[in-house]
Amino acid sequence: MNRLCGIFFLFSSLSVLGQDWEVIDTLVINEKITSYSIDSQDQIYIGTSSGNLHQFNKDGTESEFYSAIANFPVTSLAAWNRLKVFVFYKSPQEFYYLDRFNTFSNSYDLSEYSSELINECTPGVDNSLWVLSSSYNELRKYNLQTKQLIFATPLDIDVENVTHMRAFQNLVLISDRDEGLYLFDQFGNILTQLEISGIEHFQIGAGSIVFLCDEGIVSLDPFQPSSYETIKAPSGAFKGFLKSDTNYFLIRSSDVLVYRRI
Secondary structure (H helix, E strand, O other): EEEHHHHHHHOOEEEEEEEEEEEEEEEOHHHHHHEEEOOOOOOOOEEOOOOOEEEEOOOOOOEEEEOOOOOOOOOEEEOHHHHEEEEEOOOEEEEOOOOOOEEEOOOHHHHOOOOOOOEEEEEOOOOEEEEEOOOEEEEEEOOOOOOOEEEEEOOOOOOOEEEEEEEEOOOEEEEEEOOEEEEEOOOOEEEEEEEEOOOOOOEOOOOOEEEEEEEEEEEEEEEEEEEEEEEEOOOOOOOOEEEEOOOEEEOOOEEEEEEEEO
């Protein structure tokens, strides 16, 4: 495994840029935010502790609201396919595909895939489902429709600390708030670990991975992660962020501050 140490890059290929910020809007949720995502049209999706799901247009207007879909906290969202938004509930171990954000397809029961408690899961790019569980500490890939296990790869990471997972082209990416960002190939073999602490979520768009961490807001190429660019983040206690073409959405406990770089 190729381990890329953040301290090394601080003195070599890391570019750190100062930045000024302006708050231009606030998206008020009024309940605890537990998950968030953005689609290809810069629409923002916010999941909450009571199971609610909010959708905001890129101008900050709330366009859709679904109340307590599963009556449990929304564990994770994946909106990269805006026609089939993926919604995962760790409790009660279910996930949904939201069809064009108008109707739900049938819910999927994770117990039909695995008898162990699933900590995190995410849709694959080939009609598959990637799954993590602290019970077996493996990265598993299932056929979405047949529910059959395709393969399982043992992991040397603490699954309990995993904060986000995403399949992208022939990669699977997993973030750990303490250990950093892991990149796996399409067979579940680890390629690289970026030792950057404080990653709660990451976003992939326009061929780049972007995320908020202890160092600031980082942008890197997933296929050439040996160097990355960091800009100074706005001051505040933020859980994470999402980036559109023009704005930065900084996530707090129960609202979202919309920033513009100046």
